[in-house]
Amino acid sequence: xxxVTQVKxxxxxxxxxxxxxxxxxxxxxxxxxxxEKPAKEPxxxxxxxxxxxxxxxxxxxxxxYMEYGNTKVLAIVSPPKELIRASAxxxxxxxxxxxxxxAAFATGELESVPERERLLSSMLTKAMEPVVCxxxxxxxxxxxxxxILDDDGCLLSTAINCCGVALVESGISTYxxxxxxxxxxxxxxxxxxxxxxxxxxxxxxxTGTGTSTGSDSKDNTSTKSVQEHGLIITASxxxxxxxxxxxxxxxxxxxxxxxxxxxxxxxxxxxRQLVKGVLTARVREQHELDLREKAESALEDQRxxxxxxxxxxxxxxxxxxxxxxxxxxxxKQ
Amino acid sequence: MSGQEDETIVCLPGERLCPTEDxxxxxxxxxxQNGYIYASKSGIVNIDESGENCQIVSVHKPGFHxxxxxxxxxxxxxxxxxxxxxxxxxxxxxxxxxxxxxYRGLLRKEDVRETEKDRVDIYxxxxxxxxxxxxxINQMEQSFLLTTAENELGVxxxxxxxxRKNRVPMVPVGWSEMxxxxxxxxxxxxxxxxxxxxxxxxVK
Numbered sequence: 001x002x003x004v005t006q007v008k009x010x011x012x013x014x015x016x017x018x019x020x021x022x023x024x025x026x027x028x029x030x031x032x033x034x035x036e037k038p039a040k041e042p043x044x045x046x047x048x049x050x051x052x053x054x055x056x057x058x059x060x061x062x063x064x065y066m067e068y069g070n071t072k073v074l075a076i077v078s079p080p081k082e083l084i085r086a087s088a089x090x091x092x093x094x095x096x097x098x099x100x101x102x103a104a105f106a107t108g109e110l111e112s113v114p115e116r117e118r119l120l121s122s123m124l125t126k127a128m129e130p131v132v133c134x135x136x137x138x139x140x141x142x143x144x145x146x147x148i149l150d151d152d153g154c155l156l157s158t159a160i161n162c163c164g165v166a167l168v169e170s171g172i173s174t175y176x177x178x179x180x181x182x183x184x185x186x187x188x189x190x191x192x193x194x195x196x197x198x199x200x201x202x203x204x205x206x207t208g209t210g211t212s213t214g215s216d217s218k219d220n221t222s223t224k225s226v227q228e229h230g231l232i233i234t235a236s237x238x239x240x241x242x243x244x245x246x247x248x249x250x251x252x253x254x255x256x257x258x259x260x261x262x263x264x265x266x267x268x269x270x271x272r273q274l275v276k277g278v279l280t281a282r283v284r285e286q287h288e289l290d291l292r293e294k295a296e297s298a299l300e301d302q303r304x305x306x307x308x309x310x311x312x313x314x315x316x317x318x319x320x321x322x323x324x325x326x327x328x329x330x331x332k333q
Numbered sequence: 334m335s336g337q338e339d340e341t342i343v344c345l346p347g348e349r350l351c352p353t354e355d356x357x358x359x360x361x362x363x364x365x366q367n368g369y370i371y372a373s374k375s376g377i378v379n380i381d382e383s384g385e386n387c388q389i390v391s392v393h394k395p396g397f398h399x400x401x402x403x404x405x406x407x408x409x410x411x412x413x414x415x416x417x418x419x420x421x422x423x424x425x426x427x428x429x430x431x432x433x434x435x436y437r438g439l440l441r442k443e444d445v446r447e448t449e450k451d452r453v454d455i456y457x458x459x460x461x462x463x464x465x466x467x468x469x470i471n472q473m474e475q476s477f478l479l480t481t482a483e484n485e486l487g488v489x490x491x492x493x494x495x496x497r498k499n500r501v502p503m504v505p506v507g508w509s510e511m512x513x514x515x516x517x518x519x520x521x522x523x524x525x526x527x528x529x530x531x532x533x534x535x536v537k
Contacts, residue, residue, distance in 0.1 A: 061433065079433040080401060082475060133364065133373055137401055139474060168346055171394050173362065173373035176347030239347035239371065276345055283343045283375050286395035 045266040052278045054169040062170020066162040070152035075166040080140035094137040098124040098144045127235045127245035133173035153195040154182040180235035181267035183260045234264040342378040360391025400430045412463045437476035444480035458523035464490040487525035
């Protein structure tokens with residue numbers, strides 16, 4: 001099951017490389033040149049090397065750990081809490097809250113962390129809401145906490161996948177298994193499961209500083225005024241062919257949008273097989289443990305029954321029974 | 334392998350189990366959509382055919398459960414505060430499942446006893462710190478409504494209020510009294526008749 005690429009994450013290597021992340025658009029150009037460019041039309045619609053494990057944290061009832069390439073994420077489902085009146089929204093469904101937190105060592109840029117955490121939390125909540133049977137815990141609030149241990153792109157999609165596994169593990173009713181994946185397009189190259197650097201590049205482009213890159217490539221793309229660039233995150237529920245969430249940023253034409261979405265859906269399908277395998281193995285494992293426990297408790301019951309039998313022979317049972325008197329109020333009637 | 338698989342069918346959420354028919358009843362861990370029954374939990378499919386010409390399809394999840402008290406469940410709770418009208422409790426056990434976090438329970442004066450409801454005094458029935466058995470009647474907005482209006486429900490473990498360091502639980506000496514074996518002080522309580530396990534087995 002373990003298929004982890006042991007590549008050292010350059011993001012963790014200290015400030016010198018963190019500065020590379022803050023590269024100016026010109027540097028971005030250089031960086032883009034240095035990137036290994038995939039084919040214009042990706043043939044291999046596969047997820048990254050993935051490792052998922054349910055029930056990693058023994059102190060919590062529902063937890064999951066997932067490695068998606070170099071992105072490492074831990075999700076925890078805490079038991080449902082009662083809604084406090086002040087926050088109780090009048091509705092006939094339970095409330096789902098997701099919290100995303102970065103580990104202190106996960107990312108080099110600390111200033112933007114709170115903002116990113118908030119953004120990811122709200123998007124994760126929106127993605128998970130359609131999956132959970134919220135009618136089953138009325139007036140309750142379910143908290144899902146996600147800890148990001150390592151960031152190498154596809155954060156939201158990995159968090160969604162991990163949360164889905166943790167929810168199923170915790171025994172909360174869900175309508176389906178949820179899987180998500182990311183794809184982006186930049187300068188006509190389609191990147192599936194983009195790395196952190198790729199996302200950073202897109203972000204720079206999006207926030208306007210990328211105009212220089214636009215002008216740079218003006219000669220090549222004189223026919224097109226604006227180049228297509230953008231990122232798509234799709235979370236899908238495959239049983240009913242539903243999409244739980246589709247998040248998009250950047251500029252995309254409808255055709256590209258559909259193309260990218262098809263790619264992500266294909267990746268979701270293969271991820272789903274993986275998640276299924278993991279969860280099925282987990283159920284079998286738990287079932288065997290249960291059977292063993294049952295056998296042990298049956299032995300214990302037998303032992304206790306023998307003890308009670310022995311006590312009965314000594315007439316202790318009557319002593320126990322005689323100690324409990326009848327209800328005076330019932331007797332009166 | 335095939336023989337083993339007949340006994341245990343593993344299913345995951347969103348897996349289609351069977352079409353809905355008149356004689357098939359939805360059990361735990363399933364839901365219905367578009368004329369089919371789907372699983373909503375990961376676990377082992379259980380088909381119960383004990384009922385008369387109907388089958389109950391349910392999914393049993395091995396390992397952990399997240400339990401929430403439901404209407405009709407017997408719960409174990411600790412009395413926190415008593416007022417003339419109600420007692421506030423913390424539910425920490427549902428049926429035989431110990432909860433991870435306690436839930437709020439509310440026991441009103443009218444629900445303490447089955448008979449002579451108007452003569453009930455909360456302070457003569459419960460004291461803070463008592464462990465009680467109760468049944469959930471209803472789920473209100475912020476707490477569960479409990480009742481002890483049954484012979485088998487009421488105070489199970491209680492300590493005398495003047496007890497010092499080494500406390501010994503009191504022994505029931507009647508339907509409305511408990512006695513401390515050390516100091517022989519008698520205190521009023523709504524005592525539960527806890528059935529010995531052997532007699533429960535006999536009824537079954």
